[in-house]
Structure formats: C-alpha cells, structure tokens
Amino acid sequence: MIFGDWTILVLVLDLAGTFVFALAGAMAGVRRELDFFGVLVLSLVTATAGGVARDVLIGAVPPAALQDWRYVATALAAGLVTFLWYPVIDRLTTPVRMFDAAGLALFAVAGAEKALAYGIDPLLAPLLGMLTGIGGGMLRDILLADIPAVLRSELYAIAALIGAAIVVAGAEWHWPSAPTAIAGAVVCFVLRMLAIRYDWHLPRAWSGRGGPPKA
Amino acid sequence: MIFGDWTILVLVLDLAGTFVFALAGAMAGVRRELDFFGVLVLSLVTATAGGVARDVLIGAVPPAALQDWRYVATALAAGLVTFLWYPVIDRLTTPVRMFDAAGLALFAVAGAEKALAYGIDPLLAPLLGMLTGIGGGMLRDILLADIPAVLRSELYAIAALIGAAIVVAGAEWHWPSAPTAIAGAVVCFVLRMLAIRYDWHLPRAWSGRGGPPKA
C-alpha cells in the first residue's frame, strides 16, 4: 500500500473528494457565464457547503473547512483548472462522474461519523451524512437560481443516505469501524454508479394536473 | 381536558404544527414535479428550517429538530401522505389553511420564548419568533427558485411578529406566562385567519415604473 498511514489516506481521499466536487461546481459556473470570481465561489461552495452546514448544525464551529486551508486551496485549484481548461474537462464526463460518486460516498460516510461523534441521535445522523454529501451541490444550484437537481431527478441523495445509514448502524451495533466505513462508502458508490448506468429515478407524485406523472 | 400534562399538550401541538407545515411543503414539491425524495426534503425543510435557523442564531445547537427524531418522523410522514394522496389533500384547502395559521401561531410563540430563554435582547426576540414561523416556508420557496411568498403578498409574517411580540412583552412585564403565550398565539391565529378571510395585504411601494402600485 502506497500510504503507510490511515490518517493520510483519509486526508488524501477527502481532498480528492473536495477537488472533484469543486470541479462540478466550477463547471456549472462556467456554463452559466459567471466571471472568474463567480466560478471560484461556486467551486468553493460546492466543495465545502455540505460539510460546513453539517458542522454548524452539530455545533462543530469553526467548521473543518475554516480550520485547514488545504480544503479551500484544493477547491480553488479545481476552480482555476476548470476556468482555464473548461472544454477539456467538459469532455471527461465519465471519470468526473465516477469521482463525483466517490466524493459523495466519502462525504456521506465521514459526515455520519462526525455527527455521531458530536452526539447526534443515531436515527438522525444519517441525514447529516447525506447533507454533507449533497449540501454543496444544493447551494450551488440555489446560487444559480435553479431548483437543486438532487430534488428533482437523479437517484443521488438516497445513495448517500444508505451509505451513511450503514455507518451509523455499524456504530450502534459495534461493528469494527474501518470495514464498516468502507462498506458504507462502497454501497453508496455502487448504488450511485448503477443509478447512472441504468438511469434509475425515483417516482414523482401525480399532481392531478396534466397527464399522469412522468417517470 | 384530554391531556393531564401541559408538556404533553405543547408537544402534541408542536408536532401538529410540524405536520401541517410539512404538508404545505410537500404540496409545493408535488406541484413543481419534484421526485419522491424532493417532496420529502421539502416537507422536512418547510417544517423545521425556521426552528433550525433560530437555534443556530441563538446558539442552541444541535437544533431541537436534531435532538428529537419525532419532529423529523412527523415531517416525513406528512410528506409521504402528500405524495400518496395529493389530490385529496389539495381539496382540503380550508382546514389546511386553518392548521397552517395554528402552526404559525405556535411556532412564533414558542420561538420567541426560546429566544428569550437564550438571552436575546427583548427588542429582537420577536424577530426570532417570526423567523421560527416563516423561515421554513421561505427556504421552501428558495429551494423552488421562487421569491418567498411571504415577501410579496399575504399578511402572514406580521401576524407572527405580533404574536411573538405579545409573548416578549409579557415576559418583560412579568405577566403570567401560560395566559400570555395563549394570548400571543390566539392573536396571531386570528389575525392570520382574518387576513385570509378579508384578503388583507400590505401596501407596495411605488417604484415609479409603470403605473401606480397595485394594492
């Protein structure tokens, strides 16, 4: 194994997740013709807002992203890369989606663990894991004056919720922590990739207006 | 009286307010064609975001909604009911509005009391009571990429502000607390119902563009 130390591995994965989330944010910013500053803000917000919201809610202030400059630096680097080479990155759809699913898995698992560590009710901790994973993307969409994509279409948040729930269940029932975390992350990642591959969607309600609901 | 215990009564009312606010959120989600997950998120946000914002601002973290799973469960139940039987609930306009006004009254009063308990200046505590009542609906509208309805049309927030102000005045001048809370809630509820009944609106400013302001 290339890393001698578990902590370093987690940090590297965490920064990788930050980088990929920031890429997605920056790309949305470029598409909407924001200026250089706007693109950087979207990078930063998309990569960090989920964790920041979790930290504010559980009382872990200042949030992690304000205690270690490497998260902000990583997010801004992703924004800069996107700003300079948008057309190149735009073509990398498949790897970006894969890394995004990995980032989601990682953030969901880490978020649930941190919520438990701060004494959040185990019935509610999975929600905070999910929020860690999806909050940044939601705020990105709000800043772009769009309805958050996660509310209307893809099977994304549920994957995060299930991954986070596995971690919480493991903590409740005293499963060994590292394998549980890995299992939660893998389940989230695989669910998300399957949802992309097979175009899975959640149902919509029938509002009684217009025809029957679209799938 | 059916409840032997004041605490239980307050809890039941609080959960009832949560349920009705969540109904309103879920209905907005169905109307905008969100998927099942999106509808549940709107239920949860509409029912809890006002109280969560208040708790974060006054330093009461983790917020109440993250300390008792019954609030989240109630909100999600309302979302599920709406998802399954939207057309039925959509026809219950009058009772839903009545319960919504009751929820507003309850949240405004409880929010002002909690703000005072955390040492907020009595001149500002009514604002936090109002925020408790209207914050969830505002975030619901933001998530739907709309201007919050409470900013543009109905007499809604003012009713909450007045109800909350009554509670704060009572605390300042040492009125007995239970009757004061009831008075604040009743005034808020009645004002809101009258505003619906007689179609009361606040004035708009004249921007000097187009004709005179609409009432």
Place this chain on the structure above:
Amino acid sequence: MIFGDWTILVLVLDLAGTFVFALAGAMAGVRRELDFFGVLVLSLVTATAGGVARDVLIGAVPPAALQDWRYVATALAAGLVTFLWYPVIDRLTTPVRMFDAAGLALFAVAGAEKALAYGIDPLLAPLLGMLTGIGGGMLRDILLADIPAVLRSELYAIAALIGAAIVVAGAEWHWPSAPTAIAGAVVCFVLRMLAIRYDWHLPRAWSGRGGPPKA
C-alpha cells in the same frame, strides 16, 4: 476630530454602512414589487446577513446583529425611508454607490479582524472579511431568485478580499492596528470606486458554447 472616541467613530461608521447596505436591499425589493414587509426584510437581510454568516461560522453566537438592537433599527429605518421615497433615492445613484463602497470597505476590514480575534487561520480570515462584505447582497439576490450579481459581473468582492487581506497581513506581521485597518479600508474603497469609474470586470471563461466569451 469630531468624535473624541475611536469606539464611537467605529460604531457610527458601522451603522452608516448598515444603513447604506439596507438602502440597496430595500431598493431591490421595491423594484421587484415586494410589499412593505418584503422591503423591510430585504433591508435587514442585505445589511446584516454577511456579518451574521461570519458570526455563525466563527462561533460568535448570538451574532452581533442580535446583540445590539441599533443595527436592526438602522436597517429598518433605511427600509422605511426607501419605501416612502423610492423615486428620490433612486436618483441618488452616485452618493449611494460611494457609500456602498465605503460600507463594503468597512465590513470587510471589521469582518477580517473579528475572524482573527476568534482564532481563524490567517490564510482563511480574508475570506470571512469578504463574506462579511458581500454575504448580505448575495442573500438579497437569492431571496429575489436571482443569481447573485457579485458572481457574474462587477469587480466588487475582490476589492473586499484585498482590503481584508491587508488587515490580516498587518496582524500577522504586527503592523500598528489602526493604520493597517485604515489602509485596508482605503484600498478596498478606492479599488471599488475605480472599478465603477473605469468599468472594470473580471474575465469570463469560454464555455465553448456560442462565440468567444464576453469581456
């Protein structure tokens, strides 16, 4: 000097900044035909949300705006003035812009100083100074369902960031604090006024869609 006391001068400047930011918020509300309540909410949010967000993130709760009623009162006064005399204020473009730049400078400098006082990493404190300056306007635009103007066009946030960075650099290298604060504020103010005067903009990325990027 008209004020014998530095503290009073800072308070007066702070309230002046609050007033001008609230004016800008209220004017946006009138333009979008909000009602009287909506205009007051926009005043309050535009004037205080940046500082409130900073305080929540650094753990300074309740936020300053909830500890001293004069900020809220000042913001609401600005909202009332705008509501009553919108057409007059609308014609005062130049002085309003100048005061807005002054408010930005003041908020950025004060925000960076407060972040440092709460132990935020000096590499990240300038971001919190900037957030103090631009957060209120961003939330105003979100409430109006617009993409925040600061993300897409003018050179505004960068001026705040540079002003805040000067303050942080001064604290790191033990420059005398009052002259450093003044230098940071002046640089921010002058940059912002030059950006208005010469119509400076940041570049946009080329999304590869449509023609080359607009300047």
